[in-house]
Amino acid sequence: DAGITQSPRHKVTETGTPVTLRCHQTENHRYMYWYRQDPGHGLRLIHYSYGVKDTDKGEVSDGYSVSRSKTEDFLLTLESATSSQTSVYFCASGQASTDTQYFGPGTRLTVL
Amino acid sequence: KQEVTQIPAALSVPEGENLVLNCSFTDSAIYNLQWFRQDPGKGLTSLLLIQSSQREQTSGRLNASLDKSSGRSTLYIAASQPGDSATYLCARFYNNNDMRFGAGTRLTVKP
Numbered sequence: 001d002a003g004i005t006q007s008p009r010h011k012v013t014e015t016g017t018p019v020t021l022r023c024h025q026t027e028n029h030r031y032m033y034w035y036r037q038d039p040g041h042g043l044r045l046i047h048y049s050y051g052v053k054d055t056d057k058g059e060v061s062d063g064y065s066v067s068r069s070k071t072e073d074f075l076l077t078l079e080s081a082t083s084s085q086t087s088v089y090f091c092a093s094g095q096a097s098t099d100t101q102y103f104g105p106g107t108r109l110t111v112l
Numbered sequence: 113k114q115e116v117t118q119i120p121a122a123l124s125v126p127e128g129e130n131l132v133l134n135c136s137f138t139d140s141a142i143y144n145l146q147w148f149r150q151d152p153g154k155g156l157t158s159l160l161l162i163q164s165s166q167r168e169q170t171s172g173r174l175n176a177s178l179d180k181s182s183g184r185s186t187l188y189i190a191a192s193q194p195g196d197s198a199t200y201l202c203a204r205f206y207n208n209n210d211m212r213f214g215a216g217t218r219l220t221v222k223p
Binding site: 040041044045058059090092098099100102104 | 116143144146148153154155156157158161163201203205210211213214215216
């Protein structure tokens with residue numbers, strides 16, 4: 001299995017608070033992705049990165065920001081969490097944009 | 113919006129059966145199509161990736177086919193086992209860094 005970890009694995013927070021989720025990969029993959037998974041919607045892409053400091057928006061990027069200062073780390077920030085952002089968040093990485101993506105174990109976020 | 117649909121949403125079969133999971137997508141212009149497995153509370157595990165120039169891929173008891181003209185992919189599982197019980201997701205790779213996932217088929221294989 002590709003070495004992809006996510007932290008924290010579970011988090012409960014209150015509406016309006018900032019939240020940062022971390023993804024760490026040890027495969028030296030160029031591409032990294034953040035998805036959210038919700039019942040009835042499947043997985044949806046939030047943001048992705050195609051290199052250090054190179055990021056772009058996905059399908060559901062509103063309310064989220066990302067940063068990638070090192071190849072191995074990709075951070076997802078909710079500046080002011082809302083209840084609609086309660087979800088399971090998955091990070092993934094891959095060597096090329098058309099290549100297999102390897103997923104982390106997920107972070108379950110609950111916004112009260 | 114490029115939709116990906118998976119049918120059926122849930123499937124229960126006795127051990128040993130051969131089965132087919134279906135995935136359809138609305139645009140034939142794709143880069144590749146991937147099949148994943150997701151166990152409860154876990155992340156996704158890649159099973160098979162079919163490039164747009166390919167028609168099928170095989171790995172062990174799994175075979176995935178791709179028909180771009182009809183916008184369909186199928187995942188064939190031979191001689192199903194209880195350990196195959198999981199949710200199977202297909203994802204259409206659309207545009208340079210955008211994947212569209214189906215909602216998945218939840219498979220239960222009964223001993």
